[in-house]
Amino acid sequence: MKTLSTLATGLAALGGIAAAETPEARGEYLVRGIMGCGNCHTPIGPEGFVMEQELGGRLVEDNDMFTAYAPNITPGSRIADWTDAKLARAIREGIRPDGTLIGPPMPYSAYRHISDDDLSAIVAFLRTVDPVDTEGPASEYRIELPPSYGPPVESVDAPPRGATEAYGEYLAMGLAHCMECHTPMTPRGPDYDARLGAGGFEFHGPWGISVASNITPHADGLDGYDDGEIKAMITEGIRPDGSAMLPPMPYPYLARMTDDDLEAIVRYLRALPALPNG
Secondary structure, rough: OOHHHHHHHHHHHHOOOOOOOOOOHHHHHHHHHOOOHHHHHHOOEEOOOOOOOOOOEEEEEOOEEEEEOOOOOOOOOHHHHHHHHHHHHHHOOOEEOOEEEEEOOHHHHOOOOOOOOHHHHHHHOOOOOOOOOOOOOOOOOOOOOOOOOOOOOOOOOOOOOOOHHHHHHHHHHHHHOOOHHHOOOOOOOEOOHHOOOOOOOOEOOOOOOEEOOOOOOOOOOOOOOOHHHHHHHHHHHHHHOOEEEOOOOHHHOOOOOOOHHHHHHHHHHHOOOOOOOO
16 A cells, blocks of 8 residues: 555656646646646545555545545546546536536536646546546535536637746646635635635545635735745645645645646736735
8 A cells, every 4th residue: 555655755756747748648747746636536544545546536525515425537437438528528517428417526617727638638648547446435415516517618728838827827727726725615616706715615534624725915825925935835735834734735746746837826826816814
């Protein structure tokens, strides 16, 4: 069994990947890196992530609103029978081939921003991972799910890659889904219009309850932190005073980001409207 620290070491060793040469390589960088898919979809044992069952699914959230199981997304599951287009739609729009809606906490308000090219790369990589022959229970929702998460997504283009605010917005709003987790939640989804990045969303897990931090440049948020300190919190889960931050922030996955991607996210966060805690 591989531990979380083993995973972090392995991901860090691969962290120098820059522009992908193939869709599968780009997809691996996204799935095992900035998206942190295994953070929800890989089982966790007493010693950390069970990497022999990578992406094989697990219980990811149990609260008053729902008991959610992240499904097996390896070729050993039912997605092996889905076409690439149907798998892509499930990832970006939350709609299964049978027309049913996939519920939270899958971050669909964020994943609707994933570009066509990156979405194709994610699907290409998922087809290559080792199959896991398990099928977990169905999720149970004690809330009413919407008919959809929005109109059909026709096509999405990403800004040019680079250490820019524009590309940082694409990463933080889409692939890394930073803003979905760090924005207060309403019955209709994250309050992007009025409270973007203001924090306050609660996450429940073996660690107890963690609350998403304010990541705007306000005194309640990132004001007063230098870029290096922000990067260490994102990729290492360590505050400037040396104290450890709580999950579910996928620190070992984010540690695999390229320097340019990490810099782009920091530049975007610096440009957000400064908002106090809710």
